[in-house]
Amino acid sequence: MADKSEEERINDARAKKAGKQRPFPACPFLEALDLAKSLLEYGSGQPVRRISLFDHIGKSPESGTSRQWITNASKYGLTKGSYKAEHLELTPEGAKAVDEELSERERTKAKVGLAIENIDTFNQLYEKFVGNKLPARAAMVDSARDIGVPEKFLEEAVDTFIVNLRDLGLLQTLSGAERIVTVEHLLDTLPSGTPRQATPKPHPHSPSNLVTLEHASFENTCFYITPIGEDGSEQRKHSDLFLGSIIEPALEQFQLKVVRADNIDKPGFITRQIIDYLLRSRLVIADLSFHNPNVFYELAIRHAARLPVVQIIRAAERIPFDLNQVRTIKIDTTDIYSLVPRIATYQSEISNQVRRALEDPDSVDNPVSFFYPNFVARIDG
Template structure:
């Protein structure tokens, strides 16, 4: 009664009883609404205590809001480190997990609210993604003894955290092993919050990843495996060995053209995309390119499905094609046979 008096609520109202019941089911507190006393669990105390470290608080909140709830935990594990699918897909998944038809929508809505509230559902790379708890602690939460990072949300998950780079990004070999399920995304990246970065995130999250999903390939972007704008050994390995490369030629970025030329030299599958505003140079303008008009959001949004389908069609054609044509193969077909051999 003291508690609800402080809350300004009636202890016997239906809403108050529901609060107690929900708190108990989430593992935040002990005691039913008919009990004389209520008490916080260890996780409940850590979840709300100002004295708990940010990392301990997040882990406690995660256990209460997601991990200890079977259907939420299975949804989370199903899409961990991936973009969050559409609500319809999540509802179908909830039904597969045994949620009754009439409860599936509310289940999915509550799952999204919970993961968003505790910070494991974040906008990364132009799409909403479910991140690992350790990745959130490493990349988003303030470090012990430091307040400078508090409240900062990065627009990309960087190398060094569990969600920073997919498994194939950790390979440093040069024989092609580990790249058979990789699609390397050559793209202008730019500084955080720059127009180029926002463009890259939008194209990756809204167009490229959805189009790629049916092919079983994992998308890798340069800033996931190294500093943006730097040509590293790992990046070159991805350019050379990945099963597919998708090149975004927008902004006429020099690094993009350099990396595209490397891919041409190994004559492996490429898909080109570009903004309508950027006129392509003659040499690569003859290669089929998916062109995206970004000048008007009101005309862009209705075309998203069509653009994804176009990119998907180009991916399929590139992967199925027996011959990979590019300016080298067209204008210098003897390039490879004339290469000096050591």
């Protein structure tokens, strides 16, 4: 067999590399849109120096998180300029998406074009399912596979697609089920917009098998920080519902066992055991609902350790000032009729955030790590 030419080797290398890359941006659209908004605010629509922009935002321009943010905004077609570019600027469509002087209809049309129609993976999924109820997750994963999404990105593609649909208003609760609506239907509802929805069928969660500290496999553990309350209390019902109906299903694909404080079965000093879970678990999900002081105390420990955290809260509650810069998933629990159809969407939001936290744990961003990046090193030293 003859040796391949240099050109053939280069083409093979490119094809191999392409197969390992996501065929879609690595974050939901609204996260990338935040960069476009910052560009508009800081530069009034004109190109701006990348370093100056990030200094204004209060983030390091060279951090992995910032670089990924720039890359994703560019992939969505919101901005021009790579993470190495001297200047960043809005694209014409990106400018439309964030221009408050345009009508809500015009802005929404631009957003849909950037977030769905211009991303081939998402556009193909949208064209297949538009006009129907949100299909079973397995069906969506199969469809993503059929259109050529690499196996390792299938779950992420579906999660990001669903979150984008929800954020743009293309996923609406109609006739008691979440349905993927046409762009025309969405635009016809503007500028009044569609009401935000909210709350699941209570699936009382019975605490899973109790876990002893000796037998805990922290690498496969997600510790759930939540206000538990007494049996029958609102806090307990809330925690059971979120755990059994939203969090555990969202983590199934990651093969993580969720442990709550009342799952720990070991005589002795419970605070010490909780701290062990906070510092050793692969992931922590913190539920800020009810503004429980124990939750904030435990979250602060995890933040200080700069370990992966995903934050959630009931949509009706205010995120405390010190945490309002940290991305927090809001779950609307207003009424059962609107929450039940949206459970799958909330599961996808959590899965999306979990995946990113686990893939790049060094990018963990919180008030402690931002202002004192060497905090852990100082303690260890």
